[in-house]
Amino acid sequence: MIRVRRVYDPPEPSDGFRVLVDRLWPRGLSEEAARVDLWAREPAASDSLRRWFGHDPRRWEEFRRRYHQELEQHREGVA
Numbered sequence: 001m002i003r004v005r006r007v008y009d010p011p012e013p014s015d016g017f018r019v020l021v022d023r024l025w026p027r028g029l030s031e032e033a034a035r036v037d038l039w040a041r042e043p044a045a046s047d048s049l050r051r052w053f054g055h056d057p058r059r060w061e062e063f064r065r066r067y068h069q070e071l072e073q074h075r076e077g078v079a
Contacts, residue, residue, distance in 0.1 A: 011035040023047060043078045046070055 003015075007026050011018065011034075020026075020036045023044045045053070045067050053063040071078055 007034055007036070023050070042074065043071065 005015075007020055007022075008029065015035075017037050018035060019038045019040055020034065021040045021044050023041050023046075025039070026034065044050075045063075049063065049066055049070065052066075053059050
């Protein structure tokens, strides 16, 4: 089972193996506090796509489409 959570949420005993999928380390969060087992940068959205999206909810569907396209083009990094 895979659960998706924010890295800023406090770790829970039931979390299991924790993976951070992002190209940037979260601002203001220490490695100790994050308790991340693996930092996976490759499968994260590209910097240009992340900047284009800008957390604008109106761009969510297009962001999803473009991100899936990026994942398809970089299968080895995702594997």
